[in-house]
Amino acid sequence: IGLIGSKEGIFNLSQVILNPGDVVLVPDPGYPVYSASGIIAGAEIYNVPLESKNGFLPDLDAIPADILQRAKLLWLNYPNNPTGAVATMDFFEKVVLFARQHRILIAHDAPYTDVCFDGYNAPSLMQIPGAREVAIEFNSLSKTYNMAGWRLGMAVGNADVIDYLFNYKSQMDSSTFAPIYSAGVAALTGDQSWLEGRNLTYKKRRDLIVKGLRQAGFTLETPKAAIYVWAALPKGEIDSVAYCARMLEETGVSTTPGTVYGPHGGGYLRISLGTATDRVEQAMQRIVKWTNGK
Ligand SMILES: Cc1ncc(COP(=O)(O)O)c(C=O)c1O
Missing domain, CATH: 3.40.640.10 (Type I PLP-dependent aspartate aminotransferase-like (Major domain))
Incomplete structure (x- = not known):
């Protein structure tokens, strides 16, 4: 249907x-x-x-x-x-x-x-x-x-x-x-070959985010599919809403708190691959600087 x-x-x-x-x-x-x-x-x-x-x-x-x-x-x-x-x-x-x-x-x-x-x-x-x-x-x-x-x-x-x-x-x-x-x-x-290039663009963003979040102290797997990176907050951080709000206020980078998706999302945040690659790069630099500054 x-x-x-x-x-x-x-x-x-x-x-x-x-x-x-x-x-x-x-x-x-x-x-x-x-x-x-x-x-x-x-x-x-x-x-x-x-x-x-x-x-x-x-x-x-x-x-x-x-x-x-x-x-x-x-x-x-x-x-x-x-x-x-x-x-x-x-x-x-x-x-x-x-x-x-x-x-x-x-x-x-x-x-x-x-x-x-x-x-x-x-x-x-x-x-x-x-x-x-x-x-x-x-x-x-x-x-x-x-x-x-x-x-x-x-x-x-x-x-x-x-x-x-x-x-x-x-x-x-x-x-x-x-x-x-x-x-x-x-x-x-129609011709499906363009999907490969599009997925490579997402992959590039995924790799930037995975690398940046690991540097920033998050724990995560490298996703094989979909347009999201799901990461456990750095040690000692459990309140995903408060953490994402603080990150937004102090770095200008907006991420989604895990609890938006249910109680078991507590202690996680989600970053989407839907933002332009240069902005993703800038955002990760800010997050790394912010977490290392603590
Ligand atoms: C898991 C999942 N299902 C369904 C949808 C909805 O997609 P559609 O645009 O086809 O309504 C989304 C959109 O974000 C999604 O993430």
Whole structure:
């Protein structure tokens, strides 16, 4: 199904699937629309921690049995916003088994599958046999084709769920302005070679940020995909909101506190690769100077 950006489908999926009393399993930290749309649908949010020790993949075995019994929907997002983590095929296989075993719909939000670095290729959950029965996967033209403002996304997977979305949308909106669809078709069917150069630009920014943050005392992995660097604050700093506010006031560099993405984001900050390379360079110089000056 075509969507007015994947965000529209993500929000509406919660409305068509979740009823009051249902539990929705939401990655923490995670893209805020998963929990916001669940709350608006009247569902109970259960935060599934994404922790560095598990490569920011959820520990599905740690979810309590009584929660699993009432859970209807599990959100996943790889390559991940905000952590930059990626999923393995083994993990995706486990997810499909988990969905079958507990009769839980999987919603995989995958807008960053084509923003990869260092030869890495992000898999689709739909590559796993049987995934299309138990899951729905979202993608978007926003990140792959730099078309965020154009509002064009899509979802594939379980046919009944796609139908529910279609019926809901048919009363909610009247589709995308046709020329935007035509632009999307041109983007998808045109020469794809430019993506490599675009990803190299992101990689250059990623490397500047990773190097700068390490010099500044942060702890972090080098992300293989997506447009974010997720870093644990320097030793002794635990309040990400206060830390980012101080950094903004004292250096003029704006970063996002990890708690914006959930309680497990405490002690982290996120930097996006969406700023021009020379500005990124300047920002990192300021952060290094600021932290070394303490
Ligand atoms: C994980 C994730 N999902 C979905 C979206 C929304 O993308 P779209 O522009 O397709 O609505 C974003 C945008 O930031 C995102 O980071």
